[in-house]
Each structure stands twice: as C-alpha cells, then as structure tokens.
Amino acid sequence: MRYFYAFEAGPDGPVVRALPPRRWQTVLSALMQLRRVSIVGVGLLGGSIGLALRERMPGCQVVGYGHRASTLIEAMRSGALDEAHEDLPAAVRDADLVVLCAPVGLLATLLREMSPHLSQGTIVTDVGSTKRGIVRAAEELLPAGVHFVGSHPMAGSEKRGVRFARADLFDRAVCIMTPTDQTDASALGKVEAFWKLLGMRLTRLSPAEHDRLLADVSHLPHVVAAALVGMQEEVAFDLCGKGFLDVTRIAGGDGGLWRDILLDNRDNVLASIKRLNEQLRELEVLLEARQPETLEAWLRTASERRQQMLERRDSGE
C-alpha cells in the first residue's frame, strides 16, 4: 500500500501524518478542483486515465472525445467515461482540464480545432512521446488565459485500444513534465497533482532535453528492435528464444504511431543512431583485435550499468 504524507493538526501543533490511499486521493482531488476533465482520444492511455479518474476522483465528470463511435461505445461500456462525444467542441466545452491522448501526428490539428471552444482558465496537457513540437504548437495556438502544460507519462505497452485500458496503468511509472518559461506555475502544480493521483512519479525536463534523452532511452531502442527483427532470415524464425522476443517486444508496437514519433524527433533519433554505431564500432575493434580482457570489461560495464538502472527505478518506488 502506498502512503502520502501531509501536515495535520495534533495536540501540540501540526504533525506529519501518513494518509492512507483513500485520504490522500481526496486531498489531491480537492487541491485540483477538477469538476470536468475531457479526454481527447480514448485509446489505451485515454481509457486508462478515465478508469483511474472515475475510481479516484468520484465527484469529477469524465468526458471523452473520439472520431469513431465504436470506440466511444466501448469506452462507455468499460466504465472509463461519464460522457462521450464525436464532436470535439462539445467534448472540450467547460472542461477544467483537457488531456490530449491522440497520436503525436494529430495533436496540432486537434489544438487548432478545439482552441476557440476552450474556456478561460482551462488547463490543457498531453501524453505525447515527443515534446518540442507539441509544446511549441500549444503555446502558439492556444488563446491567452488557457494554460498548456506538457507531460509525458511513460506508461503503455505494444497493445493498443481502450479494451486494454487499466486503472493502474500509470502506477509507479515515471511522468516527465516539460514546463517552459511560459508555463503557468499554478497550472503546472495542478497537472502534477493530477498525475500523482494516478500513481505516477514525477520529474521535470525542458522539452529539448526531454526529446534528446527520450531518443536514447525509447526511440532508438524501438528502431533497433525493428531493425533486429527486419534483418532475420526466415529460417531463423524457429530459433527465436525468449531473449530475442524480449529484446524485440517493443517492435510489436503500432507502425503509424512510431512513424510520427520518429519523424517528429528525427534530429535526435539520427544522433542516437550515430552514437549506437560508435558503440558497435568499439566492439568490432575489440573482436577484430581478439582482446578478451577489454571485451569482458566492456560487457561487464553494460551489465553493471543496467543493474544501477534497476536499482534507481526500484529505490524511486
């Protein structure tokens, strides 16, 4: 069970109390004052946000937008939404918070279309895997008095669609906030409280820093997984063990979604490929020179660094 710590009145003044989950969820909900949240795009992420909100923020209306009626019906049936709309203006009208959960390639168009229908004081955030483009577009396109805060909740899987949605999808995963000098501090605080309510661990990066680091830890691994699958001869298909299937799991993701991510972040992805090539070139030299000690050290370093990553992740939980 996870606790949240807060000051409470004690007999000798305020004391720090650990609040059990139901209590701190109520505290976070109250802090945010969200009466109406609009989810634009009800797939795996949007649907999971809906399920989590309806469980953890009972007083709040959860509204969904989708361009396919069948998806909206499925989302309503699964209990992810209170209201569903095929009409974007109707879906975002009067929302306190709009969460953009559509593919990266559609975000600018959606922002442009919803912009005239947003109320003063509305906060808009997103779940996009690349951040420079969307943050720039939002700061340009949204009217004054509407606050944009970029977020990247690092949850999801190679599965798509609301039928895989789960209220606990975001639990203990990292959410990267990408504020700029134009970001409203109070809006940032509310969006951070929102992701915390969904169970996430928060960190902050500039949009540029986000895109550079994500190219290394996420976009490049995807590209490499796809390349590893692509290069196999058919006769090798029967020899693919658990190791190979683990390495290439993310290559099972949606091609259209990843096309947009890679194109949006192409400069960083190209730089990451170059750096991977340098690493592989280093290894080629060790193999060509038959240097067992240096080769072993190279492999050991990788193994130890990965162990550090695991420990960092576990200590953060």
Added chain:
Amino acid sequence: MRYFYAFEAGPDGPVVRALPPRRWQTVLSALMQLRRVSIVGVGLLGGSIGLALRERMPGCQVVGYGHRASTLIEAMRSGALDEAHEDLPAAVRDADLVVLCAPVGLLATLLREMSPHLSQGTIVTDVGSTKRGIVRAAEELLPAGVHFVGSHPMAGSEKRGVRFARADLFDRAVCIMTPTDQTDASALGKVEAFWKLLGMRLTRLSPAEHDRLLADVSHLPHVVAAALVGMQEEVAFDLCGKGFLDVTRIAGGDGGLWRDILLDNRDNVLASIKRLNEQLRELEVLLEARQPETLEAWLRTASERRQQMLERRDSGE
C-alpha cells in the same frame, strides 16, 4: 499436459495412442538405456538437467563434476545429483552419457582431460552456445568408439548458478542438434531422446549454419543490448521504462561467458553487426528524406514479422 504419441497393439492391429507423460517418459528412458549420466559443470543448465533427470529417469545415476566444492554441495543439497566429484576422471568413468555444461571457453580443455577416462560406447554431448569450435575439437580429441553429438538447448536466463536450477527449465524450449557426417546415427538418436525427455523441441542444423544463425538471433541482440546500455547518459537512468529494461534484459548476463561466445563466433558476429548497420542505414535514409509512407511500411514489416515469429513458436508447442 503434454502427450507423446506411439503405436500400440489394438484389437484390429496397431493404433496410435497418446501416452500420458509418465508413460512416454518411461518409453523414452527405456529407448536410451542410460544407467549413468555425468554432468560436467553444475551451474544453471547442469543443475537443471540433474533435477529433471532425477525426476524423469528414476533408475539412472546422475553424477556431477565441478571445480568448486561449494557448488557441488549446493547441487547435492538441491537434489540435482546422486554423486558429486571434484575429480574429472572419476566423474566421467563408466558414464553412458557425458553432458558438457561448462562455459564455451573451457570445453576443449575439459575434453582433452577426460578423453583417456571415457569407456567405449560412451556418448558425449554439450550445451554450448557456439558449435563449430566444440564439434571440431570433440571430433579431433575423443578416442574412436566414443561418440560426440553437438547440442544447443536454447534455455537459460541472465541468472547464473545451481541455485536458480529448475527441473522445467527446458520445457518447450528449442534444442538445436548439430550432427556432421562423422556423427553416429544411433548416438544422435539417443541424445535427441534425452532432450525430448527434458521437454525440448528438436531441430537440426550443421555447426556452421548454427553459428551463422545464432549470431543473428542471439549473439547480436546481446551485443546490441549492451551497446544500448553503454551509450546512456547517467541523467537518463531515471527515465528507463519497462520497454528499455526489456530490450536490455539480456545485457545483464555474465560478461565472461559472453566474452567466450563472442570471440568463438567473431566472424559471424562481425557479419551480423554489418547487416544490422545496413538496416539502420536504411532507416537513416528514410528519416533524412522524411518519407512517412516508406517509414511506416518499414516499421509495420518489423511488427508483422515479429508476430509471425510468435505464431511459429506457439504453433510448435
């Protein structure tokens, strides 16, 4: 539950009967006539073979060799062995089957050392991840009348040591047999029955073909996983999600073990790195030229091929 099919006498002549596990294990055991199996190297794989044999071939003596007393004690305690020896000649004497489970780099030395102590008719096999070197060494070093059969059971994990051994480690995994024109047909049949008893699915390849394909599906993915870990900046450690940790899981493996595998198969690994580079170069061109359709097709092809691999694996079970 898994069945094994065999001809049995029926009222109108022989019929095919599905034998339940206990029955077909008895049939396989009888076919092999193994009274004494010697496991040289009692780590994760050797220990798991011992546990499985003592469960599935009750009449057979399972003997283990190791150079560390502590490992042998642990193997005896876990129930993987009937007898343990720190002395190699004593461990292999009178064995019907010797299974080499030591790291690839030690196999030639062990063969040379055990060779004078093997009985006529003894079968020797191994579990090495590369096959050209060990098959050549065994065919040169073993005396006439001792039969070598190369095998590569594709089971294991990044964990090491007999304490992780499990009787079901080999269940449903693929075992690649690498016979040559010098391989004794009856010895090959017995070793195949042996791996089948442990639950494995069998396939055959020449040692050269094995090493070429394994460089692609196993050794290169390991190298790439290590390179992906190696290139990360420390600030990115906190951003490593489930996807990254899956892709790089195999990089957690033992450096010394992988050093030997990569050096033994260096020509093929170098060729595999070249082919991966070509795939990545293809992608760079697509990104540089901003070609969304071709890029999406490239990603989709990878996703579909991986799906085919999964289906092949599942249909083989």
